[in-house]
Amino acid sequence: MRKILFLFTVLTCGFLFSQKNISKENQYYFYENKGQIVDQDGKENADVKYLFHSAGLNVQLRSNGFSYDVYQLEKIKENNSKKDS
Secondary structure (H helix, E strand, O other): OHHHHHHHHHHHHHHHHOOOOOOHHHOOOEEEOOOOOEOOOOOEOOOEEEEEEEOOEEEEEEOOEEEEEEOOOOOOOOOOOOOOO
């Protein structure tokens, strides 16, 4: 019985310490709304309980459902030419 318990402990510790360290910079998670989420008029949006944000996707969890939006960022070239006057 002691051998089985020892083997179980060694294997469990091996699995625990073999976990890959995950950087917080790369994690995706839901942010709790503590008043920082506003609507298009700049007013606090208390209907939103949690917000998930990633490149091209926003998901809002509400008490009665969810909403999402997808988007794509586009680079705009600046026109720096001067007009002759």
